[in-house]
Amino acid sequence: MNKVDSPQVTKRKTRLSSYTPNAIESATTTIKLQPLTLRDLVFGEEEPLTYDDLISSLPGRRNQIFELVRLLGPVDSPVSPIFVYGGASTGKTSTILQVFRHLNRPFVYSSCRTCYNARQLFENILNQLLLHRKSEINGYSSAKKCEKQADFVNLLKEALVGVVDSLKGNSGKSSGGSFNGSMVYLIFDSLELVRDWDKSSTILPFLFKLHDILKVPDVEDALRQILMRNQPNPKLYSAFLDLVLKPFCRVTRKLDELSAGLSPLFKKFCEPLDDLEVNPVGENKRKLLNCLQPHIAPAINEILRVTTMSSQVNMKKKKSGASDSIDEIEFHMSTSAKYLVISAFLASRNPATLDASFFDSTGGPANQKKKRKSSEKSKELKEALEEEQFMKGPGTFPLERLLAIFQCITSGSEYPLEEEDEEEEEEEDKSLMSDILLQVSSLCSANFISKGGSCPLEGSTRYRSTISEDLALKVAKSLKFPLAKYLYRK
Numbered sequence: 001m002n003k004v005d006s007p008q009v010t011k012r013k014t015r016l017s018s019y020t021p022n023a024i025e026s027a028t029t030t031i032k033l034q035p036l037t038l039r040d041l042v043f044g045e046e047e048p049l050t051y052d053d054l055i056s057s058l059p060g061r062r063n064q065i066f067e068l069v070r071l072l073g074p075v076d077s078p079v080s081p082i083f084v085y086g087g088a089s090t091g092k093t094s095t096i097l098q099v100f101r102h103l104n105r106p107f108v109y110s111s112c113r114t115c116y117n118a119r120q121l122f123e124n125i126l127n128q129l130l131l132h133r134k135s136e137i138n139g140y141s142s143a144k145k146c147e148k149q150a151d152f153v154n155l156l157k158e159a160l161v162g163v164v165d166s167l168k169g170n171s172g173k174s175s176g177g178s179f180n181g182s183m184v185y186l187i188f189d190s191l192e193l194v195r196d197w198d199k200s201s202t203i204l205p206f207l208f209k210l211h212d213i214l215k216v217p218d219v220e221d222a223l224r225q226i227l228m229r230n231q232p233n234p235k236l237y238s239a240f241l242d243l244v245l246k247p248f249c250r251v252t253r254k255l256d257e258l259s260a261g262l263s264p265l266f267k268k269f270c271e272p273l274d275d276l277e278v279n280p281v282g283e284n285k286r287k288l289l290n291c292l293q294p295h296i297a298p299a300i301n302e303i304l305r306v307t308t309m310s311s312q313v314n315m316k317k318k319k320s321g322a323s324d325s326i327d328e329i330e331f332h333m334s335t336s337a338k339y340l341v342i343s344a345f346l347a348s349r350n351p352a353t354l355d356a357s358f359f360d361s362t363g364g365p366a367n368q369k370k371k372r373k374s375s376e377k378s379k380e381l382k383e384a385l386e387e388e389q390f391m392k393g394p395g396t397f398p399l400e401r402l403l404a405i406f407q408c409i410t411s412g413s414e415y416p417l418e419e420e421d422e423e424e425e426e427e428e429d430k431s432l433m434s435d436i437l438l439q440v441s442s443l444c445s446a447n448f449i450s451k452g453g454s455c456p457l458e459g460s461t462r463y464r465s466t467i468s469e470d471l472a473l474k475v476a477k478s479l480k481f482p483l484a485k486y487l488y489r490k
């Protein structure tokens, strides 16, 4: 590691300390000392990087840095969503975070690797915007409970307005120093992982549309004017739009979709009326709303279904692409490589402290009954681990742990590597262990396992499984390996 890299790693940790698993304890200490401030919305506490330092901190990324800075534009200028993609560990995250450090602009960073469901992702973003950190004091609870997209939009708007006002009020100054602009950028890392946990396939299109959805108040007036054109009963239609335009605009701003969705709903709205030229106000308007209410949600759902249909088709295509590759695994991946994939998955998913309880001396799953008998203490341990696992997401592990799990699950006579006679099996075992590093390296290249930076304390490289539970279960099924028995469940 060269001299430029070392400070970079330290500084990145400072900015992201509240999201990285290892920093939970130090984060707790920090809360007691200092509440979060607006200054925590910019990268770290150190001085911003100069452009030259930025370029030299990321060799080979000059063009990408230049392009990113260009796309982000001058301070406080509107920016369309930017999608950054590229091979694993090619510096996407580092480049983006370092660019923000250089620009010294406020941002919120959430990784879909550590936030592995919609609720965690939404709450993580809101926590940062509301300068809220989970801690012992607040019982590790989030600032807001939020699971649904519609709730998230409302809470996000509220939080953004608050932050932007504060940023403006601070005129870029805070106790920790200055920062540029009064705009907050939302950065989503490892977005591709959303496909693994969002079975409804609505989160990705939603996130890509978030930029538009948040602009709703600006465009609502324009949409209203367009929709009002040629309406025979403008007062009635205007009253109707008062009730429905806002919730509909959260789902789509496309005129064709809006007109198609609003038209049948307007008919329902008119049903109880004898006189269509009426201007419903007060009690009358409330009565009409009550009649309309049961029809609003289904109509919005229908629009949502239509707007996400095309994305779903794309997703399905991608998914079928993925299942093709799963089928390919059936044919092209060796038995030992499959076991390695499963071992890595278990190492990432299960807390290391529970390894002993999952594997007995013969490599089989440990006796579950024995585990259940073990009293209050193990219950507490389980709860603590559950919390820990929840905070961490898929964990990293050293090579030794991977090999230990691999050995355990392959040495059990119940699940032999191949159906061979004993002598051949021994030979196979030897050659397996000798080329295992090669196989791990191949799995890293194929992106089944990702290789993280080395831990400065341990000095050894750490790995992480990148596959979803679905894929792990499919690989396990092909080996007739009972993966579920080895998985730590909440």
Ligand SMILES: Nc1ncnc2c1ncn2[C@@H]1O[C@H](COP(=O)(O)OP(=O)(O)OP(=O)(O)O)[C@@H](O)[C@H]1O
Pocket: 005, 057, 058, 059, 060, 061, 086, 087, 088, 089, 090, 091, 092, 093, 094, 095, 190, 450, 453
């Ligand atoms: N061009 C580069 N210069 C210096 N360090 C780099 C460069 N590219 C990657 N790295 C280092 O490699 C490691 C992985 O980088 P990073 O996490 O930014 O990659 P990524 O593309 O975001 O990875 P992933 O695909 O897993 O999301 C980091 O330690 C980072 O500092």
